[in-house]
Every structure is written in structure tokens, then in C-alpha cells.
Amino acid sequence: MNFQTQTAIVTGAGIGIGFAIARDLARQGASVLLNDLDPTVAQQAAAAIQQEGGRCLAYPGDASDVSFIQQMVDTAVAAFGNLSIVVANAGITIFGDFLEYQPAAFQKVVDLNLRGSFFLTQLAARQMKAQNQGGSILLMSSVVGHQAHPGLAAYSMTKAALEMLARNLVLELSPYGININAVAPGATQTERTLDDPTYVPIWSRITPMGRPATVDDIANAALFLVAPQSRHITGQSLVVDGGWTSVSPPPVGEN
Template identity: 50%
Template sequence: MKKYIVTGAGQGIGHQIAQQLMDEGHVVLVNDIDASLLKGTYVKAGDVSSPAFIQELVAYSETLPGDLAGCVCNAGVTTFGSFWDYSPESMKSLLDLNIQGTFFLIQAVAKSIRKSGKAGSIVVTSSVTGHQAHPDLAAYGMTKAALNQLVQNLVIDLSPVQIRINAVSPGATMTERTEKDANYLKEWSRLTPLGKPADVQDIAEAVCFFLSDKSKHITGQTLIVDGGWTSVSPPPQS
């Protein structure tokens, strides 16, 4: 049994990751900004764009059974917008959560793992938009590309204390949010070489692989899970 923090776990990919880890017998502290979405034995609602809240979250995790073995930095915001009129307000919210929140969550979790003297594994949820251009996602894609580089760079700092760090970049995925778009499944089935978008379990399997000992000699890597989309990269029609 290991103990993990999963942020952005109220629904979608984050919820599936947390559920899979619990099914494997691990202690999981689930976080989301929306308290009404949280389910599990150990939950803590709050905004992980706030460094102060991150400290509270990790401190609470230390009171739970077991040593902290890692986290999944899954919380993030997607903001669509044309480059020509993208607003400073949108940019601030994007950077605060996707960049600042992820950076300081990794820092706090890594310090907790280092204090225990045990090995650990951290996974960051990135995106195919951090690898390939996508219409109206210049700002968002920029943050995800930055996270890919952060993961690579932190190998220098985390490897000496036996903490691995990797990223998973999902492509089109069926979640509660994307299912609201009546054309999403049809359009992304057309665009994806394997013939359909991912489901949340496809992404969770990749994340849990990186958290597990099956990947004990893998660090600093980003795994794209997109059914082959980045190989051909056709944009959606809308």
C-alpha cells in the first residue's frame, strides 16, 4: 500500500486515476476545487493554484496512513482563445494554475517524500497541445509545453533523492466535459488514426504505470496517449 495525492480528481481523468489507485489498495487523497464533486475516504477541496493551499494539502496528506509515495498533478484549466485578442486576465488564471500550481505542488510533495527517506514518483498531466499546434490553444499549449520541459529538468533535482517524475500527454478523451459536445466523438473518431478518442481509463493506465514499480527506471519522460493523432495532427473543423 502506498499513499498518493491526485488533484483535479472530481471528475474525468483525475477521478479515474484516483479510483484506479484506490482499487489497487492505495491510500489516495483526492482534491478538486469543487467540493461537491469529491468522493473517497480522504478528500480536501481547494484551489491548487494557491501555494498556501498546497502547503495545507500536503500537510493533511502527512496525517493519513502510510508514507507519501507520490502525486498526480492533474488539476489544470483549458482556455480557448484567439492569439489576437487573448486577455491578460485569462493568461493570469492559466499561468497561476497550470504553471505555478503544478510547480509548487511538485516542490511540496517532493519535500515530503524526501523527508520520509523513501523513493517516490510524480506524474504531471500534460497535453498533446504541448507537442503540436492546435487552433485557439496557443496560450494553453504553451503551458503544457512548459510542463514537459519542467518534468525533464527536474530529473536533475529529484533523481538524487530517488523521486521519479514523468508526464502523460492525453489527446482527445471522452470525459464529462467533452461528452457535452454532440460532435466530439464523431469528429475525433474521424481524426484519430486508431479510429476513436481515448477514454479516461486509457489515460489512467498510463499514469498508474508511471507511479508503479513497473517503470522504476523511467524518469524525465513524456508519454503521449492519443491514438496516433500527433503523428498526423489534423485539426478539428470546429
């Protein structure tokens, strides 16, 4: 896959899956606008990519804010000349019992996971339409958009909704040569899971492939879907979970 001449926006990319996607896009020639809510994290991530020789611009801010999203799109075009790839990776998980779940937590989850992804897709698609060169948009779903998981009613709802958004927008974006898909990661080792010593043992035991995903596993799938060679794939959701959704045992603690 060759991403020379491609410009990408990747949100929530300071660490974890988002960073791996941004890094791999830059390694393969793309110019990347890297977003994260934390300015220090965004700058450090962009610097790491730049040190490898990649073209990367840090752009910290709230990826659920529509005016900020427009600024991201405008800045990417001003800095790199076009916009051809968007990865709406920014998201938040707030666990909670459904019967006790609070409106404030619900709003945070919906604002970032749905509002942010929806309007990033909209504003990026407008830019791609104006350029008349097509483009690729990738939404970040989850296996819990396919299978029930305790404590994640609100989060799971948003992830299932993103997959429906990808399917629905085939009708509206295909005439402009824009494809849109979703990736649904399963359990993945990231900086956030390192503090849990039970995470890898539990998910290794209940995942048919014998281990949780790495961020590179997810990034590989993401790059496949946004590559110019994959433009005829659209409206699809690619599950990357080592087979977990085929059997779906719950992640209960070790005996």
C-alpha cells in the same frame, strides 16, 4: 501493479481523467487524497471510491494556492502516514484568439497549470526527500504541448512547459529516488465533452485508432508511470492519443 502502502495525492480529481486515476489507484491498494476545487464534487468522488472499498479522503480547494498545497501534503501524511505518489492533474483550458487574449485569462491558465503543478511538485518532493523512501510524481501535459491547435496558445505553452519541467527535475530529484514524468493525453471522452454531439464523430474520424481516448486509457498510462516498478523511468513524456500526433489533422466540423 500493487500500490499497497502507497499514498497518493491527485489534484483536479472530482471527475474525468483525475477521478479515473484516483479510483484506479485506490482499487489497487493506494490511499488517496482526492482534490477538487468544488467541495461537493470532491466529496461525491471520494464517496464513490469509498463505496468500492477504497481508502480515499476528499480535500477540496484551490490547487494553485501554495499554502493550500502545503496543507494537502501535510494532511495526506497525517491521514495515511506517508506520501509516495503525486499526480498534478488540476488544470484549466481557456480558448481564445491570440491577438485578443486577455491578461486575466492568461493568468488563470498559468496560475493553475504551471504555478500549481510546480509548487505541488516542490512541496511533495520535499516530503519525499524527508521520508528517504523515494516517490513518483506525474505531471499532466497534453498533445497540444506537441502540436499546434487553434485558440490554445496560452494553454499549449503551459503544457509544453510541464514536459520541460519533468525533464529538468531529473537532475534535482533523482538523487532522492524520486522519478518524475508527464502524460500527454489526446482527445478524451469526459463529462465535459458529452455535451458536444460532434466530439466523438470528429475525433473518431481523425484519430488513427478510430476513437478518442477514454479516461481509462489515460489512467492506465498514469498508473504505469507512478507504479513502484517504473521508478527507473524518469524525465519522460508519454503521449496517449491513438496516434493523432503522428498525423495531426485539425478537428474541423463534420461535412
